[in-house]
Amino acid sequence: MTIEAVVFDLDGVIIDTEAVWEEVRRAYVAEHGRAFLPDTQDRMMGMNTAEWSSHLVDEVGVPLPATRVAAEVLDRMARRYRESLPLIPGAVETVRALGARYRLALASSSARVLIDQVLATAGLTAEFEVTLSTEEVARGKPAPDVYLAAAAKLGLPGEVCAAVEDSSNGLRAAGAAGLAVIAVPHGVYPPAPDALAQAALVVGAITEVTPEAVAALR
Structure with a gap:
C-alpha cells in the first residue's frame, strides 16, 4: 500500500x-x-x-x-x-512540490467563500483536484466526514491518502477517517496529546512535509 x-x-x-x-x-x-x-x-x-x-x-x-x-x-x-493573507512560510512551495507527485485535496473548516478566496490569492486554486468545506458535510471536525468525503471525491480509500493537520480536532478527524496523519503542530495552539497520538509523522514546519516524507508513511 x-x-x-x-x-x-x-x-x-x-x-x-x-x-x-x-x-x-x-x-x-x-x-x-x-x-x-x-x-x-x-x-x-x-x-x-x-x-x-x-x-x-x-x-x-x-x-x-x-x-x-x-x-x-x-x-x-x-x-x-x-x-493581508497570512501565508505560512514555505506552504505554497510545499503544496506545489507535493502536487508534482501526488493528487491533492483540501479539507477545511473554513467557509467555502474563504477557501476560494485564499486559494485564488495564493495562486493555488489549480493545485487541488478536490476542495471541501465542512459546511458541505454533515459534521465538522473532529468527526471524520470531511476527510471521508475528500477521499471519496478522489475515488480513493482513506488508507492511501495522507492528511496534513495542525489542530486537535483536525488530527482526530483525519485519524478517524483512516488517513495517514502528518501533524504540523501550531506553536500557539498546540494539539492535545491524544490528538497528536493520531499522527504517523510529526514535523516542526510545513517545509518538512516533503514527497519523500509522505512516501515513507506507508
Missing part, C-alpha cells in the same frame, strides 16, 4: 489564521456584551460554520440568530484576508 493523495487542512497549515479567527470572533462576541467560555476557542477549532455560529449563540450567548452571526463574522474574516 502506497500513498496516492495528500489532503491538506487550510487554517494553521497553509495560512496562519487561528489567531485571526480568535481575534475576530472575540471582538464580535464582546461587541454584544459576551465573552468566550474557557474552552470556546479550543472547541471551535474544526467546527463548521453552522456549528461555531450556533456555539456563539447557544452557549456564549450572542443575542442574534446563528445565521446572522455567521454572515457577519465571515464578512469580517474576508476583509482581513483581502487586507
